[in-house]
Amino acid sequence: MATDVKFESLSPSEWFRRNKELAGFANPSRALYQAVRELIENALDATETFGIHPFIKAYIKYAERDNWLSIYVEDNGIGIPKDEIPNVFGRVFYSSKYKVKQHRGIFGLGAKMVILYAQSTTNKPITVISAQQGSDKVYRFDIMIDTLRNEPLIKYQEEWDNKYKWHGTAVHVVMEGDWLKAKHRVEEYIKRVAMVAPYAEIHVKEPDGAVIDIERVTLTLPIPPKEGLPHPKSVDIEAVKQLISRNGDSPVSEFMVENFDGVGEETAMNFLQSIGIDPGRNIKELNTDEITHLVTKMREYNEWRRPRADWLSPVGTELLEQGIRKTLEPEAVFATTRKPSSYSGNPFIVEAAVAWGGKIEPSDRPIIYRFANKVPLLYDEGNDVVRHVVDEVDWSLYKVKFPAPLVVVVHICSTKIPYASAGKEAIADVPEIESEVRLAIREVARRLRVYLSRKEKEKEAMMRYAMFTMFSREVA
């Protein structure tokens, strides 16, 4: 009499194949944009983060069928170990970036989505060519994904001598796409990448022959971020249990000092005593309730050092201003890099700039450029914390009357960007981030006001002078 119901299990790649739109692959134009974006972000992560000046080539061409496109992205990055190439492209949730450190990548998903979309629409494997620094060989793999097993299918494999000591990675993929609709977004994306990475060289060839040549504006590279430890306020019980089962064979106090950021010996002692756990007990001996107690209190305690910002790599006020000048050619630009702050144990830094006049077209409200870990965010602006803050500002306080030639740039970097979706397009409303964004915008807006007032006064002075000369002429 029981109702007959069938149960089914999906592998993560099969799940994302069926729900592509959750990762930004919603339709042929957005998918094309997203693919270019994921590949370029991987290229930047493989260069800049390791102290290499990024030199990236992206060639987009029409392919065999009307709505098929060929995308080729090459970088001069650190390359991928031979044995890992099939895994990093062929297994969903496989990454070198699951760490406390600032990266563009975070989910271990982007490269795989590109392959899944390609094989679902053109039935073609992706080609990956890679060599690590100092490698004697260059390796090529043609890969598809066995979605039922979440495993790479190696379709072709080859290697050759690395005569020119090349290192880096090149990816070639053929997928369905709508270039005409994606063109504008792709171009905008590249332009905005250049704005926050003025040390990058990017060459793009478009299907219609157009070329975008982004030259370096500077040789200064930001200091690569270090890898950090989780902060006691950012962990949950599950995470701590995992740490214990991996590293747990020491006194609780030692365990805390070694596995967490912001915990010195004294702090650990004070904390443990305050919650009634003997610092000398072996962490392995704590029972379930004691662990629950420990972690719950770790998240509540307010005497930890703030999470360190060494795992972060902001753009920096100077580079940001340079990038904006180069890209937007405004009359004036004011930028700021705020001090590090944190939300639930994750360190973050907000940078903001306003650009005014020059080649910026006047519009009815501020044009917003949003960035997260140096990634330009183009879609879903309405859902983003930055849009919410900018809309709240009373711009008349800053002498801005719309329509006005005003661009607001906001960059948020963090070891954990609280994206609202796996497509990485909007940042969720986190109160701590919201308030830093507000402070940053106010700060640069005030400098804009000073600038505009001075301009106004100069104009008045000019007028007075003109009046004066007119008047004196009359008198004379």
Added chain:
Amino acid sequence: MATDVKFESLSPSEWFRRNKELAGFANPSRALYQAVRELIENALDATETFGIHPFIKAYIKYAERDNWLSIYVEDNGIGIPKDEIPNVFGRVFYSSKYKVKQHRGIFGLGAKMVILYAQSTTNKPITVISAQQGSDKVYRFDIMIDTLRNEPLIKYQEEWDNKYKWHGTAVHVVMEGDWLKAKHRVEEYIKRVAMVAPYAEIHVKEPDGAVIDIERVTLTLPIPPKEGLPHPKSVDIEAVKQLISRNGDSPVSEFMVENFDGVGEETAMNFLQSIGIDPGRNIKELNTDEITHLVTKMREYNEWRRPRADWLSPVGTELLEQGIRKTLEPEAVFATTRKPSSYSGNPFIVEAAVAWGGKIEPSDRPIIYRFANKVPLLYDEGNDVVRHVVDEVDWSLYKVKFPAPLVVVVHICSTKIPYASAGKEAIADVPEIESEVRLAIREVARRLRVYLSRKEKEKEAMMRYAMFTMFSREVA
């Protein structure tokens, strides 16, 4: 010399544990709301969809610690087979709803997120009690998830005689939450569920003692949707390859008729001939390029029958009006259920209503009630196709002057709701859906205009009559 980089693989449950916000579990208040929501949606899917009048109890209480809450949700649904209880709650991407059929659930994720959030914050297992219809026993399992393996951990197990022939499922969970912030959303959610499911009985007890008692307004249940086949326009190459490897040992034409919706024998013949594939060949014999060709053309071909709407279960104009009257107590309500339509091979139906006056408070723009497969959507309105359409409407054409007491209700049902995120809060901009939403809203807005004009005229007539009586008095 190669840079040392560590690679890591995450199981889907470990991935979602780390990225809870992608599934709506962003902070203690939203997580509490989301947990209640996922449990109630599962309860509704287990009743209404199988012709059972939903009778749901939801008890929310404070628990051991200040910010811990206990949530208990019980339904009278079809229950879960004993052997599947640990799987459906303990494996991410495990579901009975991966089908061409309208469900509230779609991702096979909701119940697992509730457990993951609970065990990460309180270290407690979830308790599930269930009996299928006609079962002699009632089963209880206490479950946690081994996130590294994506497997259930059974912490406790028990069974007893089903003396009262009970069937259904009860879930009890203790998790961190912020009731004061979530209260309003939870109440709003329940109220809105009642609006589109006026045949449901829902009893909610809140921590502060408040009680919400939703009584049935009607005994009429919507006709349960059937399970369907994919439409040729909705498939991708990967999906067809999977079908072939499962069912593929027949002539291509037969394969098409049997595995797809909207394909009769004649259509299959015509289509295959038009693309140059011999209908009589065994599907197994097609090579890679031929399969690519077949599927690419299937997606382009325009002569398929439209996808069928038998897999859908709209609310229906009458029930919708009843539900709105009951919940909002307006002065007037106009509802419509549009004809089935489709996007990329997925059938969908749009229903819309406007409610006016009565107990509705005037506001500066229309208040929107959004629903997808009968699920109220409360967050991320700014990202939703419905908000975009409503904002575009020139309401003055319909005699509405703001502030006005106007509510717009839109329900979209489909075998595949194009959610913008795994938290299921906003529907992406799909042009076909957008246009149906627009037509639906215009239709009911026109009826509102007729109503408001008539009211205006009656008022004028009254005025004239009043004037007349005044005048005649004067004359007399």
